[in-house]
Amino acid sequence: MARRPRAQLGILGSTAVVVAQRFRSSSLRFKIAFFTVVLLTSTSLVLFMVTVRITNDYILNEIIKRGESVGKSIAASAGYSMLSKDLLGLDNLVFKASESNTDMTYAAIVDPDMKTIVDSDTAMQDGGNVPLAQGRLLRRAADGTTVTERPAPAGAILEISCPVVFMEQSLGSVVIGMNKSVLREARSKVAQRLLMVFGTIVVLGMFASSLLASFLIRPIRELSAGVDEMKKGTAKDPLRVYSDDELGKLTASFNEMSALIAKQQGHLNKYAGDLEEAYVSIVKVVAAAIDARDSYTHGHSARVAQLSLLIGKRIGLSPGDLGDLEIACLFHDVGKIKTPDSILLKQGRLSPAEYKEMMQHVEYGASILSWAPSLVKYIPSTRHHHEWHNGKGYPDGLTGDSIPIFAAVIAIGDSFDAMTTNRPYRKALPPEEALHEIARMSGTQFRPDLVEAFLDQMEKTSMRNTPLPELETVG
Numbered sequence: 001m002a003r004r005p006r007a008q009l010g011i012l013g014s015t016a017v018v019v020a021q022r023f024r025s026s027s028l029r030f031k032i033a034f035f036t037v038v039l040l041t042s043t044s045l046v047l048f049m050v051t052v053r054i055t056n057d058y059i060l061n062e063i064i065k066r067g068e069s070v071g072k073s074i075a076a077s078a079g080y081s082m083l084s085k086d087l088l089g090l091d092n093l094v095f096k097a098s099e100s101n102t103d104m105t106y107a108a109i110v111d112p113d114m115k116t117i118v119d120s121d122t123a124m125q126d127g128g129n130v131p132l133a134q135g136r137l138l139r140r141a142a143d144g145t146t147v148t149e150r151p152a153p154a155g156a157i158l159e160i161s162c163p164v165v166f167m168e169q170s171l172g173s174v175v176i177g178m179n180k181s182v183l184r185e186a187r188s189k190v191a192q193r194l195l196m197v198f199g200t201i202v203v204l205g206m207f208a209s210s211l212l213a214s215f216l217i218r219p220i221r222e223l224s225a226g227v228d229e230m231k232k233g234t235a236k237d238p239l240r241v242y243s244d245d246e247l248g249k250l251t252a253s254f255n256e257m258s259a260l261i262a263k264q265q266g267h268l269n270k271y272a273g274d275l276e277e278a279y280v281s282i283v284k285v286v287a288a289a290i291d292a293r294d295s296y297t298h299g300h301s302a303r304v305a306q307l308s309l310l311i312g313k314r315i316g317l318s319p320g321d322l323g324d325l326e327i328a329c330l331f332h333d334v335g336k337i338k339t340p341d342s343i344l345l346k347q348g349r350l351s352p353a354e355y356k357e358m359m360q361h362v363e364y365g366a367s368i369l370s371w372a373p374s375l376v377k378y379i380p381s382t383r384h385h386h387e388w389h390n391g392k393g394y395p396d397g398l399t400g401d402s403i404p405i406f407a408a409v410i411a412i413g414d415s416f417d418a419m420t421t422n423r424p425y426r427k428a429l430p431p432e433e434a435l436h437e438i439a440r441m442s443g444t445q446f447r448p449d450l451v452e453a454f455l456d457q458m459e460k461t462s463m464r465n466t467p468l469p470e471l472e473t474v475g
Contacts, residue, residue: 032217036209037202044198044205055190060180063103064139064147064158067178070097070104071145071162074174078109079166082117090118097176105157105177109164112172135159149180156180219251230258290333300417305329307413307454308406310461314453328381328406332414335365335382347424359394362386381406385414388445400447408447412438412454415445431458 081089094107098120108119135150144163158178164171226239238255312325366383369375384407391399419434442451
């Protein structure tokens with residue numbers, strides 16, 4: 001047996017994989033209908049084959065019975081004529097049998113030596129020998145009747161041999177040949193009818209499977225939609241229960257579970273809101289504690305948050321980002337907790353060594369925040385709020401857009417508040433001069449677009465002659 005080429009086997013394997021993947025990704029309704037149709041088709045095919053086989057056996061048995069009946073009828077009438085050598089009577093029996101049975105290929109009466117006495121085929125008369133049947137023996141009765149299937153040019157023939165016994169003397173046999181073409185014709189007609197019947201069953205089964213799939217899929221689709229709504233948090237109304245069966249009970253249980261989850265979610269949201277308020281309060285306390293170490297910077301972090309939120313709102317930050325920006329402002333100087341009082345509270349200007357130590361507060365702050373996973377997101381703004389737009393800031397010398405947006409915003413608010421607050425070594429600048437200085441450092445120390453937003457907001461605040469807005473509760 002020739003083997004398939006490896007390339008061909010590979011193609012077949014790939015095709016099978018693709019078909020399997022498509023079947024797995026097909027809808028449940030299609031799978032139910034597919035398996036139902038396959039089951040109906042296979043069952044109908046098996047029943048069709050079994051029915052055809054039984055029908056064939058029945059028709060074959062009927063042909064044999066009829067042949068045996070004709071043969072025995074001739075044998076019963078031929079005994080006396082054979083003893084009296086009434087060839088005309090024997091020939092009349094054979095002729096009448098052939099005429100009345102169109103599926104009879106031949107009929108003959110032979111003596112014990114199988115020599116023809118009379119035959120419906122004239123070529124076999126005049127004492128010729130009847131050829132012995134070469135084929136498969138189908139039946140042998142107790143009275144000596146035999147049924148043999150043998151091949152013939154026009155198709156297989158059932159040859160039936162019935163002994164002629166008269167007054168307990170064996171005088172010969174009646175040999176009848178029955179054409180099996182009748183069986184083929186009958187089988188063909190029966191097969192066509194059966195095919196129509198089973199085809200109708202398959203079609204009706206497909207229709208019924210589609211209805212069944214729709215009936216089963218409807219509550220499952222309802223459950224699937226309910227699960228999706230639950231995941232998105234948009235579930236409102238309970239799911240519809242279509243029946244009282246297992247799927248209906250499952251849907252009812254899902255409704256109960258969904259209601260319980262919604263209730264628990266409401267409690268959790270309330271607890272989360274309370275925790276968030278407590279968290280913000282703690283952050284504000286920590287920021288106030290940091291600022292309280294230096295009387296000159298008291299309230300610095302809160303003022304930086306107010307100024308930064310003006311910029312954040314102007315550039316279109318979302319409410320969530322504004323809340324994070326506010327917390328980032330309150331934490332931006334948390335590293336000063338580790339700065340020695342001798343440096344932090346020094347009345348004069350810092351020496352280079354002292355200034356270098358003061359610069360470490362951004363890294364101290366990043367280190368402190370790294371201990372709490374929920375505060376890690378504030379590390380970039382804490383570490384980089386002293387970076388310069390031109391790369392001359394610290395600690396990493398970041399430039400332009402590589403500076404985190406919160407850090408760039410805080411840098412403006414931090415510088416403005418520092419310039420407008422009294423320090424031991426200088427007096428506070430008027431707001432106008434501080435704004436002028438901010439504008440002068442645009443593109444050098446600060447991002448130009450953020451400076452523009454800050455100046456625009458400060459100008460609007462000054463024109464309205466209103467104080468800076470109070471900090472909002474983070475949400």
